[in-house]
Amino acid sequence: MAVLKPLSGNPNAPQQYKQPSRKGKKAWRKNVDISEVQEGLEALNEQIIRGGVIAEKDSDELFTIDAHGDDEITKKLPKKLQKTLKSDEIIAQRSAIPAVSLRKRPGDSKTTDGLLPVKKQRKDYVTHRELVRIKKVADGHHEQTVEVVDAEYDPWAESEEKKPVPVPEEQLPFLPQPTKAKKPKTLEQQPISLAANGKSVPAVPKPKGGYSYNPTFNDYQERLIQESEKIIAAERKRIAELEAERAKLEAAARSAAEAEAAEARADLSEWEDDSEWEGFQSGGEELSVKAKRPRRKTPAERNRAKRRKDEERKAKHDAAMKRKQQQQERIKQIALEVAERERAIELAKQEMSDPSDEEVDEDNLQLRRRQLGKFKLPEKDLELVLPDELQDSLRLLKPEGNLLKDRYRSMLLRGKLEARRKIPFKKQAKTKVTEKWTYKDFTI
Amino acid sequence: MGKVKKKGQAGQARNYMTRTQAVKKLQLSLPDFRKLCIWKGIYPREPRNRKKVSKSATASTTFYYTKDIQFLLHEPLLQKFREQKVLEKKISRALGRGDVSDAARLERNAARPDKTGKPRYTLNHVIRERYPTFADALRDLDDCLSMLFLFANLPATTAVPAKMIARCERLCLEFEHYLIASHSLRKSFLSIKGIYYQANIQGEDVLWLVPYKFNQRVVGDVDFRIMGTFVEFYMTLLGFVNYRLYTSIGLKYPPRFDQLKDEGGAELGAFSLEGANLATTETKAITNGEQGPDPKVQAEVDKLVQQLRDEEAAAAGETNGKAEESAPETANGDADEPNDTIDKFEPAAPGGDVLPQPAYSSSDPSQLFAGLTVFLSRETPRQPLEFLLRAFGCKRIGWDEVLGAGAFTHDESDPRITHQIVDRPVVRAAVAEDGDGEDNQTAQKLAANRRYPGRIYVQPQWVWDSVNDEELKSPEQYVPGAQLPPHLSPFVKPTQGQYDPTLPLEEQQTEAEAIEAALEDEGEAGSDEEVENDMDVAEDDEDEDDEEFDGVSEEEEEEDEEEEEDEDEEEETTLERQRELEAELTGKAVKREKVDPKTKAKLEAKKVLERRKKQEAEELERAKGMLSKKKRKLFEQMQYSNSKKSAEDAKLRQKRRKLEKEKAAAS
Structure with missing residues (x-):
């Protein structure tokens, strides 16, 4: 059992001794610092000269008790001071009329003078709602940062009218003219769209017939099939992912079980370890075979390799020269061929390109692999009226999709922004709970 | 050896800058x-x-051009942002001390430039900088309009202040006024x-999307701070x-805005346009057509009608006292004229369309609805209808009181109304048994689903289809309760040879198809003896079952058919020869099957066509060999x-042919 002792002794932390070491010249008698003792002796001498050692004197000799006040002071100070305090004065006052009772009685409210008490409004009162708003402003959420006023001039017509105001030259001719910052060329470049083909996406894609509120059967069917295929594919993918996850977990569980079983088996057959005692040892080192080290090439071999390489190089060069020669001979023909090929490519392009291909198809736009920023482009809403909801009356139309999301997505798609995600809570710092060490400081 | 270059001192590493670097350089907060x-x-x-630009391993780093950021340093708005940062600090300090009133004062004063002495900041200078020419601005108008129209229709929340919404709405209405004018x-x-709307402004096509009213859900995953920033700019x-647009057509901007009318829900009607010139203070307000007629028009119109009109206009002028209208309507003065007299006509044909369609003669699509007086029932969407009708020349639009103020008339029974737009199913009451009941419109009982005689009832789609086709569509297809024709997208360009449901069949079918169809017709009309045709009919029946489900089988069938035909031809020739031989043997004249001469000609034409086709195919094959x-x-x-593709189109055409035939048979 531990012996508990009360806290005692010096409360300060333990310190090192002033003289850290007794080795070396510093510890010699002649080198010991005695200036402190010297100073003390000198002070004692001084005190003796002045009339004796203070420490040895009686307190009567050193101090007197002044029991009387100074008579002079009362003469010096004005007479006002002799007045009583204002507070005392006020407290001393007593009205002839008894004080109004602060207690509310039921009968009191029934008799009034018929006038409603005027409520004084506090001038600088800030409502709670206002306070919340101000707090938001302090956090940087301004309602409107710039002023939008009615346009009063035509910014595009200005270029002809506005002329640079000439600075009067006599005043400060030596000063350089203020130069305006030049617009960099990079500013003119269009944003990079997220389309895989790199083409710019129109801000408002032209709607196809399938988007009509009262579509033709074919358009509608085409869209319905397209959309449903998309959804089915997504669902398949999801299921496949789930399956893969499950398989992975299963495999992990199985291997864990196997490992466990193996361990258990190992535990069971303990005497297998004893085999070493009995002289059996499975061979470990004997099995390793020494790898054959590569032999150094002889100079003859080196020369042979060099010659072969040279020959190869020369043959290659000769072939290239020959080809070049041939091409030079039929340069006109090649030019023709190239022109032909280009024409063919052009033709193919024209023939193969659908009219729908020119305008970017919003429905099945291929996105490029690398997104802008941290987050992916949000999925498009399913903008499809289901067959049972399809009406040919405008009144009964149930609008589909969300334009707000659509606009936001379009901005992202055109590469004007990087995708963001709303983070409803700030990530809280993780706290770690520990026990304080002061629990050790107690006395019995 | 060349000069040694340090890594990261030139090239891409200098041209790009990460976002964090940019933010640090500009001394701004990220928002x-x-x-x-x-x-x-x-x-x-x-x-x-990316590797050459940044050392960081994260793939999500965003880069900017260094020069762009450098240019931002000269931006006067930067100062504004810094001032704001100072203000935020002051406010948060006051709040921290508990001086709420102090914080409120600071915040209040910051919004008042007369208190702080700091000028208001606008984005005016940015506009010119970003759009050096007006055409550039027009090109970006798609996005701008879609955004503003969307925000004009949003409910006010803390994220979207009501002030912003009101402003958006106003700008949008002003723009609509320009389009109308x-x-x-x-x-x-x-x-x-x-x-969707598409306008052509100074040669530039502008397309924008307006949401339906009261439909917008405000969702959480949209960053309103960013959207708000865009909206401020737009x-x-x-x-x-x-x-610019207003001044280009000689109007004053901003147009006069009537707060009172706006509160009454007048929307477009709350604005009145004025001429830019002070000397000609004419207002081009949206008038409901109740004004004295133009002198030019008067000259053209004959006296009797003029008299009638004057009386009417005077009456209208007294009731409402609207501003004068100076828009030239010379082109449509004639179109205007019949409408006023039309009300007095008795319906000539039973159930038919009573009125002559005035715009059939007019060539100007912008004056499509010029002569009409339209009444909108309360279930119709007023805003788009009003805008469309006005943009295409309609001057007099009335609507139910529920739909807001600013109408030509709120009275549904007004005799001047020529067209009424209804979007409700017809509740058929018992048909009156008088001889009068032949008229479709008067036949219905007036009480429940009131119908006024002498007026055309159409569904809203009629307006849209008329606008897109640039002609007044015949209202028979659009009567309430009718099966509406599909509403086609006007933005899809029809390609050559593609099936187009709007065109009649005759215009788009190929020669072969026409002949085939004609043959089939005759076959059905004629005797049932012809085996071939019978087969065809049978096939058709099969088709009916298959058609909607699998197109493949049909194509196969068609191919089979072709093969069969080839075989048939061969058979025919062999048969003929045999017959001739028989005749020779017996010494009689050759028996021939009786064939109608017309059918024969058609058959011949078909043969010719097939032969030509075959030839073409052969030629093509030969040419292909050369490639x-x-x-x-x-x-x-x-x-x-x-x-x-063409097979698909042919299928569609065939389907339509069948439908048409059925319809013809039924009637």
């Missing part, structure tokens, strides 16, 4: 930086080689998302664009896709 980038049109960039609206489309832009392998492959691919 402010984002805002500034949106306003100044600085977009994230993609360096050719300049007749530059071209197309419109009712989609499931919203209503509001400034549209203000300037409106100014290189690569080209031939390409060509074959092309042919395959083309034939697939």
